[in-house]
Amino acid sequence: MITDRHQKEIPHSVVHSIKQRRGGSHIKEIAIHAALFACGILSIFTTLGILGILVYETVQFFQEISFLQFFGDTRWTPLFVSKHFGIWPLLCGTLLVTAIAMAVALPIGLLCAVYLSEYARPNVRKVVKPLLEILAGIPTVVYGYFALLFVTPLLQNIIPGMAGFNALSPGIVMGIMILPIVSSLSEDAMYAVPQSLREGAYALGSTKLQVSFLTVVPAAFSGITASFILGVSRAIGETMIVAIAAGLQPRLTANPIEPIETMTAYIVQVSLGDTPHGTIEYKTIFAVGMVLFVSTFILNIISQWMRGKFREVYT
Amino acid sequence: MVTETKEPPLQHTCPHGKKPGRRWNNIIFQAVAITALVATVSVLILLLVDISIDGIPRLNWTFLSHYPSRKPEMAGILSALVGSGCLVFLTGLIAFPIGVGAAIYLEEYAGNNWFSKIIEVNIANLAGVPSIIYGLLGLEVFVRIMHMDRSLLAGACTLALLVLPMIIIASREAMRTVPVSIREASFAVGATRWETIRYHVLPLAFPGILTGTILALSRAIGEAAPLIPIGALTYVAFLPDSPLAPFTALPIQIFNWISRPQKGFADNAAAGSIVLLVVLLLMNAGAIWLRNRYQKKLH
Numbered sequence: 001m002i003t004d005r006h007q008k009e010i011p012h013s014v015v016h017s018i019k020q021r022r023g024g025s026h027i028k029e030i031a032i033h034a035a036l037f038a039c040g041i042l043s044i045f046t047t048l049g050i051l052g053i054l055v056y057e058t059v060q061f062f063q064e065i066s067f068l069q070f071f072g073d074t075r076w077t078p079l080f081v082s083k084h085f086g087i088w089p090l091l092c093g094t095l096l097v098t099a100i101a102m103a104v105a106l107p108i109g110l111l112c113a114v115y116l117s118e119y120a121r122p123n124v125r126k127v128v129k130p131l132l133e134i135l136a137g138i139p140t141v142v143y144g145y146f147a148l149l150f151v152t153p154l155l156q157n158i159i160p161g162m163a164g165f166n167a168l169s170p171g172i173v174m175g176i177m178i179l180p181i182v183s184s185l186s187e188d189a190m191y192a193v194p195q196s197l198r199e200g201a202y203a204l205g206s207t208k209l210q211v212s213f214l215t216v217v218p219a220a221f222s223g224i225t226a227s228f229i230l231g232v233s234r235a236i237g238e239t240m241i242v243a244i245a246a247g248l249q250p251r252l253t254a255n256p257i258e259p260i261e262t263m264t265a266y267i268v269q270v271s272l273g274d275t276p277h278g279t280i281e282y283k284t285i286f287a288v289g290m291v292l293f294v295s296t297f298i299l300n301i302i303s304q305w306m307r308g309k310f311r312e313v314y315t
Numbered sequence: 316m317v318t319e320t321k322e323p324p325l326q327h328t329c330p331h332g333k334k335p336g337r338r339w340n341n342i343i344f345q346a347v348a349i350t351a352l353v354a355t356v357s358v359l360i361l362l363l364v365d366i367s368i369d370g371i372p373r374l375n376w377t378f379l380s381h382y383p384s385r386k387p388e389m390a391g392i393l394s395a396l397v398g399s400g401c402l403v404f405l406t407g408l409i410a411f412p413i414g415v416g417a418a419i420y421l422e423e424y425a426g427n428n429w430f431s432k433i434i435e436v437n438i439a440n441l442a443g444v445p446s447i448i449y450g451l452l453g454l455e456v457f458v459r460i461m462h463m464d465r466s467l468l469a470g471a472c473t474l475a476l477l478v479l480p481m482i483i484i485a486s487r488e489a490m491r492t493v494p495v496s497i498r499e500a501s502f503a504v505g506a507t508r509w510e511t512i513r514y515h516v517l518p519l520a521f522p523g524i525l526t527g528t529i530l531a532l533s534r535a536i537g538e539a540a541p542l543i544p545i546g547a548l549t550y551v552a553f554l555p556d557s558p559l560a561p562f563t564a565l566p567i568q569i570f571n572w573i574s575r576p577q578k579g580f581a582d583n584a585a586a587g588s589i590v591l592l593v594v595l596l597l598m599n600a601g602a603i604w605l606r607n608r609y610q611k612k613l614h
Binding site: 032049149150230289297 | 352
């Protein structure tokens with residue numbers, strides 16, 4: 001951070017004197033500056049673009065369908081003859097899968113993080129961390145295959161009456177996919193806790209376990225929470241695993257062994273069919289996209305804010 | 316929370332005989348944590364083994380050199396593989412210069428003001444937007460407004476927007492590792508700001524930038540979600556001859572095969588997954604190799 005500021009301040013005065021000396025390269029410098037600025041500002045336009053199209057199509061959607069129908073109805077059947085536009089089944093499906101995923105990712109991720117940060121020897125860390133990262137890098141269609149054709153049949157042997165498409169199996173697999181995010185961000189937070197805090201706790205006679213859970217984990221709490229929230233946001237936005245293995249049947253249920261549909265999977269379902277622009281079905285995917293975008297956006301902001309807070313305390 | 320009740324608070328432990336539970340708790344925790352780690356890694360192994368068992372029998376030259384077909388044993392991934400290759404190439408072509416440009420702007424030009432803060436926060440947020448939302452953006456902006464239709468170019472533009480935040484973040488990190496003293500030395504001998512960046516900062520940061528870009532592109536090649544709204548086709552029996560040609564991609568083809576009920580197509584999906592994983596492995600290995608090679612040269 002400090003070096004950052006240095007590099008920005010010193011050159012300014014130097015560049016000024018050069019500008020006075022050479023006229024030709026001055027224009028070139030300005031042109032390059034402008035081009036780089038354009039690259040930088042493209043990200044703002046991307047955000048504006050996303051917001052723009054979502055708002056535009058969503059407004060059109062709500063001109064035909066009232067808020068009350070969207071948030072008051074409990075059925076979601078825009079693709080059927082008798083159309084209902086209640087978002088709750090999709091929201092409920094999304095939350096169910098997310099809850100299952102986090103029930104897997106949070107405890108295991110936290111255990112891994114504490115172990116890697118506080119217990120593991122450096123060479124163990126060096127081997128295990130990349131292995132966990134591989135899990136985050138596997139394409140989600142491959143996870144979908146695994147959920148549908150390996151985990152579901154396995155679970156069907158254990159849980160009688162489990163449907164071929166269900167929320168449980170993609171939820172578990174998604175949890176495994178998210179685990180590296182939770183564990184690596186939590187571990188970074190714990191690793192950044194100053195050694196002096198640990199030494200203080202040891203000096204008072206704590207065991208390693210007490211140091212880990214009573215000193216390091218509370219000290220890194222906002223960083224750990226940030227990783228958890230980011231994990232939730234990823235789970236909500238995850239698409240292919242649920243599109244493949246959860247069943248594409250919007251259903252208001254908390255039963256994990258029934259088929260459900262998430263918001264993301266609905267967008268896939270409509271996109272796969274032949275839905276012409278301008279129809280109400282076409283507009284629904286943007287309305288659903290809007291709900292999806294807003295919920296992940298809020299979670300991402302909270303997560304960033306918590307990480308910032310953690311950094312403020314210790315660096 | 317739960318963890319805090321695991322052990323009684325430390326108050327009056329006698330100086331000599333430590334409570335026997337203290338040591339045991341430690342060992343129990345380690346056992347639990349190692350079990351969790353081993354379980355996680357074994358899921359990874361299980362996944363790879365499962366896919367290999369289903370897919371390897373289908374992996375042969377016919378599979379790699381044929382177009383999709385109604386008969387699972389005749390179907391291949393030629394158009395998907397070529398489509399993915401073109402897609403990643405175009406994505407890199409678009410995203411690399413823009414991403415590096417944005418990173419240079421943020422690291423070397425932008426002052427420490429509210430505007431660059433906004434760009435920074437914005438990029439961090441874009442990195443967290445679900446990929447399917449990028450698909451919706453691509454559908455409206457590239458496919459409809461810009462009339463690219465359901466083409467390779469529309470797909471590549473969408474994926475470029477998706478990977479841009481990753482490339483920018485990685486490039487900035489790489490440029491930050493270049494010491495300030497090098498820039499100062501360059502300014503001291505009369506170089507302009509751009510000359511300093513072009514001849515001193517970029518060459519030193521390049522391995523890091525390249526590694527970050529390859530990793531970002533390897534994410535793009537595995538993505539199916541943003542391509543589905545764009546309208547990547549699932550049955551393409553030709554190779555794309557221009558950036559405006561319709562296309563399919565490997566993850567889309569795999570998704571399509573998984574969605575079919577016949578066992579033969581499921582095996583094809585597994586075989587396709589193996590090919591996809593091998594491509595990813597090669598890209599990642601390439602990124603690591605490049606980084607090691609250039610790092611040795613420069614330092």
